[in-house]
Amino acid sequence: MTEAVPHNVVSATWIRPLEKPESIPASAEVVIIGGGIVGVSTAWFLAKQGVNVVLCEKGHIAGEQSGRNWGWVRVQARDTREMPMIIESMNIWRGLADEIGEDVGYAETGCLFAASTDAQLEDFSAWLETADEYGLDTRIISAAELAQHVRGSTVEWRGGLYTASDGRAEPHKAAPAIARAAERKGARILTACAVRGIETESGRVSAVVTEHGTIRTSVVLCAAGAWSSMFCRSLGISLPQLKVRGTVARTAPADSVLDGNLFDDHLGIRRRQDGGYTVAHGTILDHPITPTTIRYAFKFLPALMQEHKGLRLSIGHDFIDEWRTPKSWALDDTSPFEKTRVLNPEPNPRAVKSIRKNIDKVFPRLADTEIVEVWAGMVETSPDVVPIIEETQSIPGFHIATGFSGHGFGIGPGAGKAIAGMLTGNDSGIPLDEFRLSRFFDGTPIRPQSSV
Ligand SMILES: Cc1cc2nc3c(=O)[nH]c(=O)nc-3n(C[C@H](O)[C@H](O)[C@H](O)COP(=O)(O)OP(=O)(O)OC[C@H]3O[C@@H](n4cnc5c(N)ncnc54)[C@H](O)[C@@H]3O)c2cc1C
Numbered sequence: 001m002t003e004a005v006p007h008n009v010v011s012a013t014w015i016r017p018l019e020k021p022e023s024i025p026a027s028a029e030v031v032i033i034g035g036g037i038v039g040v041s042t043a044w045f046l047a048k049q050g051v052n053v054v055l056c057e058k059g060h061i062a063g064e065q066s067g068r069n070w071g072w073v074r075v076q077a078r079d080t081r082e083m084p085m086i087i088e089s090m091n092i093w094r095g096l097a098d099e100i101g102e103d104v105g106y107a108e109t110g111c112l113f114a115a116s117t118d119a120q121l122e123d124f125s126a127w128l129e130t131a132d133e134y135g136l137d138t139r140i141i142s143a144a145e146l147a148q149h150v151r152g153s154t155v156e157w158r159g160g161l162y163t164a165s166d167g168r169a170e171p172h173k174a175a176p177a178i179a180r181a182a183e184r185k186g187a188r189i190l191t192a193c194a195v196r197g198i199e200t201e202s203g204r205v206s207a208v209v210t211e212h213g214t215i216r217t218s219v220v221l222c223a224a225g226a227w228s229s230m231f232c233r234s235l236g237i238s239l240p241q242l243k244v245r246g247t248v249a250r251t252a253p254a255d256s257v258l259d260g261n262l263f264d265d266h267l268g269i270r271r272r273q274d275g276g277y278t279v280a281h282g283t284i285l286d287h288p289i290t291p292t293t294i295r296y297a298f299k300f301l302p303a304l305m306q307e308h309k310g311l312r313l314s315i316g317h318d319f320i321d322e323w324r325t326p327k328s329w330a331l332d333d334t335s336p337f338e339k340t341r342v343l344n345p346e347p348n349p350r351a352v353k354s355i356r357k358n359i360d361k362v363f364p365r366l367a368d369t370e371i372v373e374v375w376a377g378m379v380e381t382s383p384d385v386v387p388i389i390e391e392t393q394s395i396p397g398f399h400i401a402t403g404f405s406g407h408g409f410g411i412g413p414g415a416g417k418a419i420a421g422m423l424t425g426n427d428s429g430i431p432l433d434e435f436r437l438s439r440f441f442d443g444t445p446i447r448p449q450s451s452v
Helices: 037-048 080-100 118-125 128-133 143-149 171-184 225-234 291-307 317-324 349-362 408-424
Strands: 030-033 053-056 111-115 139-142 159-163 188-190 195-201 204-210 213-216 219-222 242-251 261-263 267-271 277-281 285-288 311-314 371-381 388-391 398-402
Touching (some): 030 037, 037 053, 037 171, 037 398, 053 171, 080 171, 080 408, 111 143, 128 139, 139 143, 143 159, 171 188, 204 219, 219 225, 219 408, 225 371, 225 398, 277 349, 349 371, 388 408, 398 408
Parallel strands (some): 030 053, 030 219, 111 261, 219 398, 285 311
Antiparallel strands (some): 111 159, 204 213, 242 277, 242 285, 242 371, 388 398
């Protein structure tokens, strides 16, 4: 039977105390802003090449999106522009634990998008063209085969899109483990160290200014997740990015109803390494309207049209908070980044209720399984739902890697390799042209291919 829904039972992982660094280096070849999966993976690839790299994280490593996501690692249904990067990322995930000597919870447990109607199944099958082009094992499976992967469900799906070689990693393990691997290779990883801004000389980057002092450098990477747009705006760079809140629940260990990941109209659910499930409502997402929404509304229209069914718009304190936040600030004073060490939004109670209801409905065998934790994370999205990665034209030496749009965890290690190549001028073999920021300003049509 359905038990009381726990509200706001949020892991202590994200609100544990922070210790400021004892010292900071005077200089570095590269400084990375942000300790999510993108920042730490880049630091790891740079350190492996012997680059003197410092990473500054205002809160905890993986304290924001990279520690709060569903943990899906998939090529399936990706935007074609991301294919070379995700294929490389999957290769990295496969060897990651062996290479760094730490468990990251990675397993090839399969990824399934289940179709309730024939029309949906046909829509899914359109992606097989991409799968064929890249020689992937993705295929359409029948209702009978689906029932072997998803056991004891009451829903009569028509079939699904399935990739056996996709899987999962555990978000609370992966980025911290990669950060430690980077440290072992010589990177400096500083937590509780917000970057307030940068300094320039003759228009080029010359230093980053942190809350604990200045680090001289000629190469900076902004991998600041949901904060990237604000950081860039303080430098006069326009970066279209909006935030969408996703609510997630974790169950206690329970009966095995599936081994991998399942997405349908009711649920996004995956089996965890600990035997429980990470569950979200398949389609409920909230966007708190802020001044940034108004600033970039036109650029986000195509994505909004595509996502309008599941997206709930609201207006409240986020609008006022952002309105009151200055556009720029003095670098010798507290910045907005120190004021919110860890972006820890309240889970949406309606989403939590729907998650409970849908678990019970789709998997009656899990009806007695307790939800032991719920949390929310702010997804940062770009107008065409693929990342923005480039060296900015206005400030040479200042690079951006952001806008991973709700699917940056799986692609994070591949992105790290590609970005390390961009920063050092070594060709990683992963093309980045499609991710340039200028695509939103030079008349290129804004076309999201997939919003999952
Ligand atoms: C609910 C949810 C579910 C998701 N599910 C999946 C999934 O199943 N699979 C998948 O592939 N992706 C998923 N994603 C998306 C994925 O989590 C993100 O795309 C990815 O983690 C982004 O990584 P990042 O390093 O760019 O950003 P983040 O992880 O957000 O890291 C950015 C970091 O920068 C720090 N920072 C910001 N400003 C400063 C500053 N000025 N100084 C110092 N530090 C700063 C922040 O504190 C933060 O830790 C999901 C996201 C959410 C929220």
